Every structure is written in structure tokens, then in C-alpha cells.
Amino acid sequence: MFAGTSLLLTAAAQAAEIAAESGAAPHQSGGLPQLNSHYFSPQLFWLAITFVTLLFVMSKIALPRVGEVLEERRDRIKRDLDAASRLKAETDKALADYEKALADARSNASGIAKETREKLAAETDTERHRVDDQIAAKLREADKRIAATKSKATSAIGEIATDTARAVVEKLIGQSVTPDDVKKVLRPVAGE
Amino acid sequence: MEQFEIRKLVDLNFLGHDISFTNSSLMMIVALLLISGFMIYAMNSRSLVPTRIQSLAEIVYEYVAGMVKENLGEEGMKYFPWVFSIFMFILVLNVIGLIPGNFTVTSHIIVTFALAAMVWLTATFIGFWKHGFGYLKLFVPSGVPFWLMPVIVPIELISYFIRPVSHSVRLFANMMAGHTMLKVFAGFAVMLPWWGKVAPAGFMVAFTGLELLVAFLQALIFTVLTCIYVNDAVNMHH
Numbered sequence: 001m002f003a004g005t006s007l008l009l010t011a012a013a014q015a016a017e018i019a020a021e022s023g024a025a026p027h028q029s030g031g032l033p034q035l036n037s038h039y040f041s042p043q044l045f046w047l048a049i050t051f052v053t054l055l056f057v058m059s060k061i062a063l064p065r066v067g068e069v070l071e072e073r074r075d076r077i078k079r080d081l082d083a084a085s086r087l088k089a090e091t092d093k094a095l096a097d098y099e100k101a102l103a104d105a106r107s108n109a110s111g112i113a114k115e116t117r118e119k120l121a122a123e124t125d126t127e128r129h130r131v132d133d134q135i136a137a138k139l140r141e142a143d144k145r146i147a148a149t150k151s152k153a154t155s156a157i158g159e160i161a162t163d164t165a166r167a168v169v170e171k172l173i174g175q176s177v178t179p180d181d182v183k184k185v186l187r188p189v190a191g192e
Numbered sequence: 193m194e195q196f197e198i199r200k201l202v203d204l205n206f207l208g209h210d211i212s213f214t215n216s217s218l219m220m221i222v223a224l225l226l227i228s229g230f231m232i233y234a235m236n237s238r239s240l241v242p243t244r245i246q247s248l249a250e251i252v253y254e255y256v257a258g259m260v261k262e263n264l265g266e267e268g269m270k271y272f273p274w275v276f277s278i279f280m281f282i283l284v285l286n287v288i289g290l291i292p293g294n295f296t297v298t299s300h301i302i303v304t305f306a307l308a309a310m311v312w313l314t315a316t317f318i319g320f321w322k323h324g325f326g327y328l329k330l331f332v333p334s335g336v337p338f339w340l341m342p343v344i345v346p347i348e349l350i351s352y353f354i355r356p357v358s359h360s361v362r363l364f365a366n367m368m369a370g371h372t373m374l375k376v377f378a379g380f381a382v383m384l385p386w387w388g389k390v391a392p393a394g395f396m397v398a399f400t401g402l403e404l405l406v407a408f409l410q411a412l413i414f415t416v417l418t419c420i421y422v423n424d425a426v427n428m429h430h
Binding site for chain 2: 032034035037038039041042043044046047048053054055057058061062063065066067068069070072073076
């Protein structure tokens with residue numbers, strides 16, 4: 001680009017030189033100084049020198065440095081934004097995880113509570129059944145005992161009555177009777 | 193028109209060519225040093241958070257880069273240093289030329305014409321380099337009825353070849369007219385008695401502000417047109 005530009009400008013300078021030599025005399029007075037072709041070549045020469053130097057300094061030194069800084073800043077901002085969005089995603093994930101864990105724990109807890117309730121109810125039921133059975137068994141036993149006591153008592157009444165009758169008869173007739181005799185007499189009464 | 197006069201400072205000769213160092217050369221060197229010094233000094237710290245002068249350099253960079261991207265697209269960024277140099281060179285020459293007593297390099301048609309010719313030749317060269325003879329299609333706009341071609345093609349041709357002329361004369365004429373205007377009003381201010389000096393002097397203050405705007409605007413226009421011409425050559429959009 002420098003070579004091309006300087007070539008262009010020097011070519012223009014030479015063309016102007018030719019025009020100047022063929023044309024007006026130097027130090028022309030009057031008219032616009034801009035049209036005095038005598039000064040075309042030095043202007044073009046210095047224009048070429050300064051512009052090509054400027055182009056060189058700008059493209060090789062000054063502009064890359066600005067570009068670098070801008071690039072770096074853009075990268076930095078992009079990196080920071082990326083990091084921020086990554087952190088945000090992480091936070092969102094953590095939050096979702098937390099909420100999920102919370103929901104899990106909640107459903108777990110209610111499950112455990114239900115299970116415990118059911119287990120306790122079942123335990124209570126079996127215990128009640130067992131106790132019911134025990135009570136029933138005890139009742140039956142008690143009934144049996146009552147019945148036995150009752151029959152024993154009934155039979156005891158007969159003996160007491162015999163003894164009493166013997167004693168009464170002995171007192172009345174002054175002679176002892178055998179229990180068998182008394183029984184013989186009493187049986188029909190007691191048997192009824 | 194003494195302000196447009198070229199004065200030799202050092203008489204130089206190279207193989208019979210006059211390459212004297214003149215007041216014009218001096219201003220070009222000053223512009224070169226100002227731009228290079230500014231761009232390099234501003235980026236010295238290269239800090240991530242820019243200092244004031246660094247952000248100024250970055251603003252100029254991004255401004256011109258935006259102009260190039262807008263007109264030439266991302267791949268046109270390889271022309272960016274060239275466009276940037278044109279913009280800064282013209283801008284600084286225009287602005288330092290406004291300082292009273294300074295010479296305005298861009299008020300000379302030969303300088304603006306050389307720059308415009310450089311742009312035009314570069315664009316034409318890129319056009320033929322990229323598209324070969326297909327570049328000539330630029331003069332045959334698509335969608336134009338066949339019978340209009342004999343009219344359109346010469347117009348397109350003329351408008352293409354007149355580009356360096358309009359490109360250079362626009363800048364040169366604006367610079368010259370502005371400085372001439374300032375000179376004329378300064379002349380009034382000098383000639384009039386003390387009570388009459390206020391009006392032209394006030395006008396000059398206002399007009400100098402306007403000229404500052406014109407100095408920037410003409411550099412901008414020259415650069416935008418450069419982008420447009422190069423875009424024609426690169427992309428052949430018409």
C-alpha cells in the first residue's frame with residue numbers, strides 16, 4: 001500500500017513538473033497562488049513524503065495499538081459477561097437443586113409420617129387383637145372356674161346338708177346315723 | 193491573496209526537480225507530527241480503563257472504523273489505516289490552517305487533487321483487480337431499460353471520471369472560500385474606524401466557529417466519499 005501510494009504521488013509530482021516547465025514562468029505575480037504551477041512539484045513531493053510516513057506510522061504503530069486495546073477490552077467484557085452468565089446458570093441450577101431437595105424432603109417426610117402412622121396403627125391393631133384374645137381366654141377360664149366352683153359348691157351343699165341332718169338326727173334320737181343313711185333319705189330331695 | 197502564497201523556507205533540488213521545503217511542507221510535517229504524536233502518546237498507557245486522552249484517540253479510531261465498516265463492511269477494514277490517515281491528515285491540516293498566520297495546505301488545489309487522484313486511482317485499481325473487466329459493469333446499471341443505455345452509460349462514465357475533480361475541488365474550494373471570507377472581513381475590520389470594527393470583528397468570531405465546523409465536515413465528506421468510491425470498487429453496489 002505504501003509503495004503504491006508513494007508511486008502514485010511521485011507520478012503526479014512528475015506530471016506536474018512537466019506541466020510547470022512547459023507552462024508558466026516561476027514567481028509569476030498576480031492571480032491565485034494556487035494556480036502557480038511552479039510550486040506544484042515541491043508540494044506534491046512533500047505531500048507524498050508526509051502522507052506515506054503518516055500511513056506507515058498509523059498502520060504499523062499507532063492503529064494496531066489502539067486496536068489491541070479495544071480488542072482486549074472487548075474480550076475482557078465478553079469474558080466477564082460469559083463468567084457472569086455461567087455463574088448465573090450455576091446459581092439457577094443450585095436453586096433448582098435446592099428446591100428439588102426441599103420438595104423431595106417434604107414428600108419423604110410425609111411418606112415417613114404416613115408409613116409410621118400405618119405401622120403404628122397396625123401395631124396397635126395386633127396389640128389390641130392380642131389383648132382381646134387374652135381377655136377372651138381369661139374370660140373363658142374365669143367362666144370355667146366359676147362353673148367349677150359352682151358345681152363344687154353344689155356338691156358341697158349336699159355334704160353340708162348330710163352332716164347337718166346327721167347332727168340334727170343324732171340330737172333328736174340320740175343315736176348316730178351313717179352318712180349313707182342320711183344320703184339315702186336325702187337323695188330323693190336333693191336329687192330333685 | 194498573501195495567505196495562500198507559498199514561501200520557500202529551504203531551497204532543495206533533487207535531480208533537477210524542485211523539492212524545496214516550503215511553508216506548505218512545514219504544515220504537512222507539523223500535521224504528521226501532531227497526528228503521530230497524539231495517537232502514540234495517547235495510547236502510551238494502553239490501559240483497560242482509558243485515560244482522557246486515550247479515550248479521545250479511541251473515539252477517533254472507532255469513529256473512522258465505524259465509517260469504514262458502514263460503507264465497506266467488515267472485510268473493508270484492511271483499508272482502514274489508509275482511510276484513517278486520509279481523514280486525520282485532512283482534518284488536522286484544515287484545523288491548524290485556521291490558526292491566524294498559519295498556511296492551509298488543503299486550500300491548494302494541487303494537494304487536494306493529488307489526494308483525490310490517489311483515492312480515484314486506488315479505487316479503480318481495486319475494481320479491476322477484484323472484478324477484472326467485470327468492473328466495467330459499473331457503467332451499465334442493472335434494471336435500466338435497453339433503449340436508455342446510450343444515454344445512461346456516457347453519463348455514468350462521465351460521472352466516474354469527474355469524481356477526482358469534484359472530490360478535490362469540493363475540499364479546496366471550501367477551504368479557500370472560508371479563508372478568503374475571513375480575510376475580507378478582517379480587511380474590513382482593519383479599514384473601518386474604531387466604532388465600525390465591532391461588526392466585522394464579531395462576524396469573524398462567529399465565522400471562525402463556522403469554519404471550524406467546515407474544516408471538520410470537509411474532512412469527513414472527503415473520507416466518506418473515499419469509502420463510497422472504494423466500496424463501488426470492492427462490492428460494485430451501485
